[in-house]
Amino acid sequence: MRVRNDQFDPTKGLDRGRPRWVEAIWYLAKCVFFLSAFPWPSGWRVALLRRFGARIGQGVYIKPRVNIHFPWKLMVGDYSWIGEEAFILNFEPVAIGAHACISQRAFLCTGNHDFRDPAMTYRNAPITVGDGAWIGAQCFVGPGVTVGDEAVATAGSIVTGDLPAGMICAGHPCAPVKPRWSEK
Template identity: 55%
Template sequence: MARDLPAFTLAGYDKGRGFLTQALWFAVMNTVFMAWFCPARLRVALLRAFGAKIGEGVFIRHKVRILWPWKLSIGDHSWIGEGAWLLNLEPVAIGSHVCISQEAMLCTGSHDHRAADFRYRNAPIVVEDGAWVAVRATVLAGVTVGRHAVAGAGAVVHRDLPELTLQTVDGGRRPVEEPK
């Protein structure tokens, strides 16, 4: 099968807001939201203004990229580390007391490699309460990271990670103790 990239369309993909809202978000994200001088409280306020559902005590560092705030929910007292990228073409739900570490990526979008037109194959991501997505770990479309699970540094999580499980960079999985 030959790849036919000009045949690619956005069929079936809903960005969730009109062009003007998208453009305004990109302007705000790239000039204020990601800047080192923007206070964390203002980042949370900006996300809420663009439709994100954000709990209390959420801390978001600078250089964080979020594609569509209106497709994001974060529970109470969660942290998003410097340089994290939430590529949320579909909804991303982050629970309470979750840590998304530096340069981690949550990617809800992909392409169907079996289709000549390379159509989207997107799916939401859920990160449950108490989970930790460590530095430079990647969570892919359709995955649920279970309660108190750990996606270890550099890990690529392509299938559900059960609660109280650690996935390492080599794909190995082992149980972890529940935090006290």
């Protein structure tokens, strides 16, 4: 067998969730208010995400240059933070719990291809980040991952499997190291 990119069908296995014209308008809004380094107020970005169908809780803070692919497939809980240059490639739903932190340049990626299929069909899956979880700077979180409540993925980690609640996790592949909160 050999890879046959000419057989790839971009319409198969991907529900865009909105018409192309809505995507185009979102892209323009994203370029001006999200990808720009200009410090637009976070509240404006939150309001725009809600207008495009995202479910955003109260007190959410979004820094400049955040790239969100499909806002209508995004849920962010109360008082969560999304850091500068974070990228949420959400072909499938991404749910970020309350009081969670997605640090700068973190990449939450729900999209993938089946490398065992010569046509490289999509193999996408949702991502869930639990309440109080922290995704460190420059982490990669892959399709189908659930990060447990209060878990931490340390900076630069590669998260390709679920992370247990309440644990500090690190490395490539990211794995539990020790409890986040020690008993006193």
